[in-house]
Amino acid sequence: MYNRILIANRGEIALRVIRACRELGIESVAVYSQADADSAHVRYADQAFCIGPARSADSYLRIDRIISAAELGDVDAIHPGYGFLAENAHFNEVCRSCKIDFIGPRPEAMEMLGDKNTARSLAIKAEVPVVPGSDGLIDDDNEAIRVANEIGFPVLIKATAGGGGKGMRVAVDQSVLATAVSQARTEAQAAFGNGAVYIEKYIEKPRHIEVQVIADEHGNVVHLYERDCSVQRRHQKLIEEAPSPTLSPEKRTAICEAAVRMIRAANYTNAGTVEFIVDKNDDFYFIEVNARIQVEHPVTEMVTGIDLIKQQILVASGEPLPFKQEDIPCRGVAIECRINAENPDKGFQPNPGKIQHMFAPGGLGVRFDSHVCSGYTVPPYYDSMIGKLIVYQPTRLEAIATMRRALKELAIEGISTTASFHDKVLQHPEFIAGNCDTTFVEREFTN
Template sequence: MIKKILIANRGEIALRVIRACREMGIGSVAVYSQADVDSMHVKLADEAYCVGKPRSSDSYLKIDQIIAAAEVAGVDAIHPGYGFLAENAHFNEVCRSSGFEFIGPSPQAMEKLGDKNTARSMAIANKVPVVPGSDGLIDNDADAVEIAKKIGFPVLIKATAGGGGKGMRVAVDEQSLSTALSQARTEAEAAFGNGGVYLERYVGSPRHVEVQVIADSHGNVCHLFERDCSVQRRHQKLIEEAPSPSLPEDRRIEICEAAVRMIRGAEYTNAATVEFIVDTDNNFYFIEVNARIQVEHPVTEMITGIDLIKEQIRVAAGEKLSFRQEDVKCQGAAIECRINAEDPDKNFQPNPGRIEKMFVPGGMGVRFDSHVYAGYTVPPHYDSMIGKLIIHRPTRAEAIATMRRALREMQVEGICTTTSFHDKVLQHPEFLEGRHDTKFVEREFLS
């Protein structure tokens, strides 16, 4: 039995976990930095403990401070949310060795899947399609040239650690390959402390499709269908939807089954997202596994009616999943817009500050996950997302219409937000027809 959970995170995801805990009769413990003392997740948790100064490195990334808070609060488990320490295998191990259940996969599964090159090998072993590329890490430029000639230019250089587009470069020919390798290694080393890189054939105009999977410790692995995350800016997702508007039904079945094979083969438990790119011929290729809950998990919840956070907690407590694969149905369409405190007219410049007034949209099928409110000051130290606007309607066309209405209804005064940008995207013919790819935003709005 899990009776009390510490949420090792902040903002809307911390509040999301607190809500699930309250509905399950489980005590909740928040941690916060000095900058987050007024955040709603701090106000609504049963207990809250300050873990340090505003900078993440002085608070939310301080493992000793978080463990100390868990010990003082007497919790049974720790939920990492997403970001910060959520995919840190060392933190996972420390939680467990300190006597706290970690609401996520084992440290071993997390470590294996966190290394993209290892994950790629696991995908191949489980008959999950991968983009043609190197068999392992690239040790020298000469080997890179030979591999690139074999798979064909252009090639994509990818860091084996981390994500978010860091340590990633495209080389269009042999002359640019050496420079691109050097840049990718340097950036990866600085960002992740690991300069290892590998090569893949570059897939032009790809769509980004990911599959939500959850597994228990009793051998049950289920997918909850796919999400399309192709609306991106610099590899950062802006709009997500489920189901994907462009996948034929046969490919949809194949990609979901491939994701289940990947997770089963990794002996993984709890929630995970298996990410793929899809080319113009609807061939799909494995990218990586995110060993945590995702920002965009609400769109999956809306089309399936399954509370993913509650399922995470139950699985961590040793229970079986509350459903079987045949019980999971995809109903309607859901869209999520990430509302960021940014100025889209100034190259998405972060715009932290005090929210003077705020009105949140409502109506049929409207959900807003957020930790902010009128009078709250958005701090400059963290990700600029202040909330997620999620719409669920019977059809994609209805979901788009409701989202546009809700975006125009939302009022946030005192700071700039990205609501107007989202409205522009939702009007674009490529998006309306489901023809957009991962370069769509740069091509149509930023060029």
């Protein structure tokens, strides 16, 4: 077991990892930018090092400074959290070359799965369904036209690198295809330093279903069931729940088993998520693998009773998984709302600033994962998420009722948040019926 772990992240995920370390009897080392000097993860860690100015490029993305902090802190391992360097295979390699364990998959698996085109090819070999599309990357407009006409419009142009909806464009017919390809390439090059794209059939009004998996160094691979992440805005998830309200038991088994096959084929270890889209006929197709812990992991923890962060640490240290597939339950329903410092009445415009007063909700089945408190100033330099409100109840209707109650209790004064927007979504008949797809928010809430 490790003696000391550095968390190469900030905010609520850094605090989440520190808590897991403390319960495992492991010391924690935090890193922080000058803008985060007063953040909760800095206060609660056993040791903390400033690694640069506010901008991520000068702090949380500086591999050299993070490794220096790790060496000064004499750590055994680094937990990357999510975002920043979490899926950076080079950072993974540097950690290991410095004799510091990286709490995540091996660099080879991360690199393989980080490229969507390569991951798609691997999925085909593992007999995991993929969306019809190009056999590889698209090199010119003539090839794009040929593939699009072959699979039929509308088509989706996707960057092979990165995520978060960047480098993606929809072409409804041939007249806009070349422009869409060019725009996707330009955006992907700017965002990821890689402008390569490929083409898939555009699945209209899909549901977004992802399967949580974890694998140890001893050949054990299990899934922890699925999450429904269909409530999104511009490909950014807003509300997640487990299990999916729409999958039949047969489809649940099929999609979870496909996820396990994908992870085995990649020789993957540690926690990861296999993402799928599901069409109107309930057929599912592989999208990508997220080679890290995800923002929405708490809903899986609530329905299975398994602490995913602790398991990540134990697996990375060489421990075998303490459970088999048949030992993992899926009981009740969990829902998570991402509380962002944004103004939903102004197009979700980021709204950083000082929190004058905050009151976190409580009660049976309520969990609030956050690093903010009264007096905290939300900086403008990072992602706008300031907390995750999670509820758990025996049934979905009970979970919705508890979430609405908890949202009303949550008080954050001084800045705008998305809490009121979430309450509107939870009241919508389509959400209550479990009929949401990834276009639901734009269709029902955008004027």
